[in-house]
Amino acid sequence: MTDSLGNWRRTHYSKELDDTIEGESVTLMGWVHEIRDLGGIIFVLLRDRDGLIQITAPSKKISPELLNDIRKLRKESVLGVKGIVQGSSKAPGGVEVIPEEIKLLNNSEQPLPLDPTEKVKAEIDTRLDSRYMDLRKHSVSAIFKIKSTMLHSVRVYLEENGFLEINTPKLVGSATEGGTELFPITYFEREAFLGQSPQLYKQMMMATGLDKVFEIAPIFRAEEHDTLRHLNEVISIDVEVAFADNEDVMSILEKLVHNTIKEVKKKCKAELEDIDVQLEVPELPFPRLEYDEVIDMVNSKGVTLRHGDDLSRAAEKVLGEIMDGYYFITNWPSDIKPFYVMPHPEEPEKSYAFDLMYKDLEISSGATRVHQHDLLVERIKKQGLNPDSFQRYLASFVYGMPPHAGWGLGAERFTMCLTGMKNIRETVLFPRDRRRLAP
Ligand code: ATP
Ligand code: MG
Numbered sequence: 001m002t003d004s005l006g007n008w009r010r011t012h013y014s015k016e017l018d019d020t021i022e023g024e025s026v027t028l029m030g031w032v033h034e035i036r037d038l039g040g041i042i043f044v045l046l047r048d049r050d051g052l053i054q055i056t057a058p059s060k061k062i063s064p065e066l067l068n069d070i071r072k073l074r075k076e077s078v079l080g081v082k083g084i085v086q087g088s089s090k091a092p093g094g095v096e097v098i099p100e101e102i103k104l105l106n107n108s109e110q111p112l113p114l115d116p117t118e119k120v121k122a123e124i125d126t127r128l129d130s131r132y133m134d135l136r137k138h139s140v141s142a143i144f145k146i147k148s149t150m151l152h153s154v155r156v157y158l159e160e161n162g163f164l165e166i167n168t169p170k171l172v173g174s175a176t177e178g179g180t181e182l183f184p185i186t187y188f189e190r191e192a193f194l195g196q197s198p199q200l201y202k203q204m205m206m207a208t209g210l211d212k213v214f215e216i217a218p219i220f221r222a223e224e225h226d227t228l229r230h231l232n233e234v235i236s237i238d239v240e241v242a243f244a245d246n247e248d249v250m251s252i253l254e255k256l257v258h259n260t261i262k263e264v265k266k267k268c269k270a271e272l273e274d275i276d277v278q279l280e281v282p283e284l285p286f287p288r289l290e291y292d293e294v295i296d297m298v299n300s301k302g303v304t305l306r307h308g309d310d311l312s313r314a315a316e317k318v319l320g321e322i323m324d325g326y327y328f329i330t331n332w333p334s335d336i337k338p339f340y341v342m343p344h345p346e347e348p349e350k351s352y353a354f355d356l357m358y359k360d361l362e363i364s365s366g367a368t369r370v371h372q373h374d375l376l377v378e379r380i381k382k383q384g385l386n387p388d389s390f391q392r393y394l395a396s397f398v399y400g401m402p403p404h405a406g407w408g409l410g411a412e413r414f415t416m417c418l419t420g421m422k423n424i425r426e427t428v429l430f431p432r433d434r435r436r437l438a439p
Helices: 064-071 124-129 138-160 199-205 246-267 269-274 291-300 313-322 373-382 387-395 411-419
Strands: 025-037 041-047 052-058 078-087 095-106 184-187 190-194 212-220 233-242 288-290 326-330 353-358 361-368 404-410
Touching: 025 052, 025 095, 041 064, 041 078, 052 064, 052 078, 064 095, 138 212, 138 233, 138 246, 138 269, 138 411, 199 212, 199 233, 199 387, 199 404, 233 246, 233 411, 246 269, 246 326, 246 353, 246 361, 246 404, 246 411, 288 291, 291 313, 291 326, 313 353, 313 361, 353 404, 361 411, 373 387, 404 411
Parallel strands: 052 095, 288 326
Antiparallel strands: 025 041, 025 078, 041 052, 078 095, 184 190, 212 233, 233 404, 326 353, 353 361, 361 404
């Protein structure tokens, strides 16, 4: 038998209890984290969003019926407690609550699919299978509080800097950058795809006069490989700015990253402690390395790479050993960057593309874009794509498209940097990879 919530409402979270409210009556809500029955006294650790609070039930002070109800509690059951706050040097947090009345709001079956007290460690797959239970651990929920703070401060920063938030379709009729990474879907009687990037849409917005736009939304990539930094569905923070070039948007990006780290450090002290991370605010501006320089650096460390190659994983790793923190790689070869990236006018094999790296991890790619229609068509053809499938996009370049630039920042990769997580799956509530489509 369980009790109804009735008119009981939480008056305090665990963190709000301290000796200033000693003697006051409070109502707490949460889960039974642990229960210790010493016969004459029972200790229940109640867990809520913010932490743990000790409920102390001495047989001398409370009724035998209440003691009996407390004795029957099982781990992870949902509990409401009305009681009196009392100072205690032994209790975690310096206070405990002497119960006067409890409500068992729901029972938990035993054994549990995993241990929220973290005494028994579980593999990531077990944890993801029972994510609702995994997230009861504060060391796990902390990651998502940090991610939420990051997304919030990104939004505030961009809005304060004159950006308009937009929403572009995720059901699309043709490929953004080439066909290999797309998920095909059935769209009534024809084939469509899940959007791999808002790229073409945010560029079309540049021809509208809205000038500075951003979008925070899912992107879908049919990446076949199984790595610690790729998923098939991630959140992309996308920015596009008219009358601007690569330098302008790199400056926006580094300031945004810098500001976000400051905000997270300020607002997520407890969460950073929960995951044992000391966040350092990087200095501005971030170092800038040229692609050619990077190739030479990597080669000098014994990882063979030719000028013109994309960075291999081995190359990223040695680079991460040399470069500590955030840095840009600029002047990428045009051939290994998408068609909408602007080539240098005098040296067209080089481009105005950049990546933002954190140690060995790429977190953002951006560039000055091609805004001239004919050059764009030429670039599309050169990359083996058919301009006909980009007709509607290309049309926006015919009637007054200003010069523009932008970038896409992976929200999960950035969260990895903020939380020190080595596996991107840790930064997504319900990750989607080649093997996982549920829950
Ligand atoms: P990588 O080379 O690491 O596979 P990419 O160059 O293919 O990444 P972009 O197309 O440049 O990725 O996307 C911009 C940003 O979006 C990346 O820097 C990254 O932060 C994020 N991103 C893209 N694809 C993925 C993915 N499959 N999983 C996680 N993040 C991704
Ligand atoms: Mg990239």
